[in-house]
Amino acid sequence: MKKLQDKPTDKEVSISNKLEVPMQRRMFMRYAGATAAVTTLLFTTACDDDDDETDPTAVDLGSGDTGILNYAYALEQLEAAFYTEVVAKSMGIFTQAEQQIMQDIKGHESIHRDFLKAALGSAAIPNLEVNFSSINFNDKNSILTTARTFEDLGVAAYNGAGKFLESAGFLTLAGKIVSVEARHAAVIRDLITNGTFSDSADANGLDPAMMPADVLAAAAPFIKTKISANNLPK
Amino acid sequence: MNIFKIIEDIEKVDPEVYNRLDSRRSAFKNLGSLTKKTALAAIPLALGSVFQKAYGQSTNTIVEVLNFALKLEYLERNFYTQGLAASGLIPAGAARTAIQKIQQHEAAHVTLLRTTIQNLNGTPISEPTFNFGKNFPDWNTNYQTFLTLAQAFEDTGVRAYKGQAANLINNDAVLTAALQIHSVEARHAAHIRRMRNNPAWIIGDGANSNVPAPAQPVYAGEGNVSQGGINDIKTLGTGYSAAIATAAFDEPLTKEQVAQIVSLFE
Numbered sequence: 220m221k222k223l224q225d226k227p228t229d230k231e232v233s234i235s236n237k238l239e240v241p242m243q244r245r246m247f248m249r250y251a252g253a254t255a256a257v258t259t260l261l262f263t264t265a266c267d268d269d270d271d272e273t274d275p276t277a278v279d280l281g282s283g284d285t286g287i288l289n290y291a292y293a294l295e296q297l298e299a300a301f302y303t304e305v306v307a308k309s310m311g312i313f314t315q316a317e318q319q320i321m322q323d324i325k326g327h328e329s330i331h332r333d334f335l336k337a338a339l340g341s342a343a344i345p346n347l348e349v350n351f352s353s354i355n356f357n358d359k360n361s362i363l364t365t366a367r368t369f370e371d372l373g374v375a376a377y378n379g380a381g382k383f384l385e386s387a388g389f390l391t392l393a394g395k396i397v398s399v400e401a402r403h404a405a406v407i408r409d410l411i412t413n414g415t416f417s418d419s420a421d422a423n424g425l426d427p428a429m430m431p432a433d434v435l436a437a438a439a440p441f442i443k444t445k446i447s448a449n450n451l452p453k
Numbered sequence: 454m455n456i457f458k459i460i461e462d463i464e465k466v467d468p469e470v471y472n473r474l475d476s477r478r479s480a481f482k483n484l485g486s487l488t489k490k491t492a493l494a495a496i497p498l499a500l501g502s503v504f505q506k507a508y509g510q511s512t513n514t515i516v517e518v519l520n521f522a523l524k525l526e527y528l529e530r531n532f533y534t535q536g537l538a539a540s541g542l543i544p545a546g547a548a549r550t551a552i553q554k555i556q557q558h559e560a561a562h563v564t565l566l567r568t569t570i571q572n573l574n575g576t577p578i579s580e581p582t583f584n585f586g587k588n589f590p591d592w593n594t595n596y597q598t599f600l601t602l603a604q605a606f607e608d609t610g611v612r613a614y615k616g617q618a619a620n621l622i623n624n625d626a627v628l629t630a631a632l633q634i635h636s637v638e639a640r641h642a643a644h645i646r647r648m649r650n651n652p653a654w655i656i657g658d659g660a661n662s663n664v665p666a667p668a669q670p671v672y673a674g675e676g677n678v679s680q681g682g683i684n685d686i687k688t689l690g691t692g693y694s695a696a697i698a699t700a701a702f703d704e705p706l707t708k709e710q711v712a713q714i715v716s717l718f719e
Contacts, residue, residue: 323654326697333689338681378632387619390628392681394615394635395702401639402653409644414551417558417640424561425633426640 277447278344285342286451287383290431291393292335293347294376297441298328298369300349305366308356317410324366324403331396338392348443363411370404371419371427372437373397378428383452401426515624516575518617521708522631523566525613527580528715529559529606535585536603539593548648552603555641562634569627583718588667600649605668607642608655609706609714611635612671616705639703654700670714674704 280289302325310318336343355361377397384390405416419426429437431448533556536542543549567577585592585602592598614635621628643653652661659672678685678698686702687693706714 320653323652323697323700326693327654327701330686330689330693330697330701334680334683334686337683337689374636378629378636381618381632382625382628384622387622388681390618390622391615391705394618394632395680395704397632397636398611398615398639398703399654399701401636402643405640405643406647406653409647414547414554416551416644417554417637419640420558420637422561423565424558424637425565425630426636428629428633 274445274447277445278347279447279449280344280451281342282450283452284384284386284389285339286448287380287393288335288339288389289342289344290380290435290448290451291377291396292332292339292343293442293446294373294434294438295328295332295335296347297349297438298373299325299332301351301354301365301369301441302328304351304354304356305362309359309362312357312359312362320406320410324406327399327403331399344446345444347446350441350443353440360411363407366407367404367411368437369441370400370407372429372434373400374404374419375427375429376431376434378426379430379434512573512575514620515627516570516573518620518631519566519570519573519575519627520578521617521711522614522634523563523570523577524581524715525606525610525711526559526562526566528583528718529610530556530563531580531583532585532602532606533559535593536599542593542596542599544596551644551648555603555607555645558637558641562637565630565634569630573627581719585718587719588717597649600645601664601668604642604645604649604651604662605664605671605714607638607645608662609671609711610638611642611703612706613708613711614638615703616707616711618705652700655703656696656700667717668714670710673710674706675699677702677704 280286280293302321305321306325310321313321354365374397377393377400381390381393381397384393404419408415408418417426421427431451435446435448533552537549537552537556543552570577589598589602592602614631618628618631618635621631646653646662649663651663655662655672655675658674658676659669662672664671676695676699678687678695680686680702683689685698687695687698
């Protein structure tokens, strides 16, 4: 797969790509007239800027697939920073088995973070500054409930963002990561109360899927850096 | 320009256009409330996405994927239902409660998939006959064998849904539901793995998954360290072991690989 920085970012290029969607030939002929009309429409108005207001000090996640991957990168930065702190400060309050779990999760979140950074290349957002002042790293319950918040939020974020990805390759990659986040979430939940591994699911047996704005609002108390999701796909 | 005129034109050759665009209907409603300037800027992008997603992939493909998922969910539901009914198999207490909870989710997934297939004017496959004892004769008398198969089914489920996500990319509602099931399967897998004293995550090609030879295909390819064009993700930082690198990413299985696994129980 190509790295992100190789992806077209120019609006007209990406729009013309959209028009090259594979379509059955018969279907294509039937739609040729309407498609021509749409094409004209696209190229005559594609240069208009959007009117979103942005905080100039905020880190902008960007648009399209790049924006969604930066959104994931932001969440992985938060998780990796958290578990790094846990492993550095809190190992004494955990059993040996729990210590192994914390170290494993720290490793997974860190490699998710570094992978997304590498994949995004020059499009990657900067390092975020975190705010863990509300967490008591000497208290097991404080650590585990925060971990549960982060893991469940991560799962819901990936579940909600999948539909915004245009690239099948990125969608599969996000899928490879989200199930590991779900494994983390299940373990952390079980460490709090055994048997609650999947209590996040609703009556249809579905985990939550959250939109970026809601996820970022939930994560905001833990992130000092302001983040703008204004240009993310909606 | 008039977006509604374009859709009207399409309707003349394709009466189903509104059904195809159904999941986007709210987007079209919203267009009416936008200012003229914003609408002119927003519509081309919205349209490109709408047409790509509505026409890029046939409903047949999506129904096929859903029926493929339905077969796995039938298998899981059947397995847990029979397991719970087998006298003396699953110990009372936390173990039984967990298996009951998982069984309820699998049953809900069966119902949801059947309904979704019907809503897409497809026909849900009927429940196949499974033979869990074909390769594992003590599956319903030996609790450890039962848990081994439960782990294999959950990890297979995770990998199977993951492998089909790209085939659902053009239907947002179905893709999202599939992802929402996918992460629940992963939660089940994590719990079952820990009931067997395994780590919750898959390290390498199943070295830590503790399954007998016939179930090894469940973990084929999990040793992959090449992701997204990066040849070896261990090199992304210091201290990344193969265990960390492989456990951090669950790998997809193809339909054929899943069919091979399911055939062990048919």
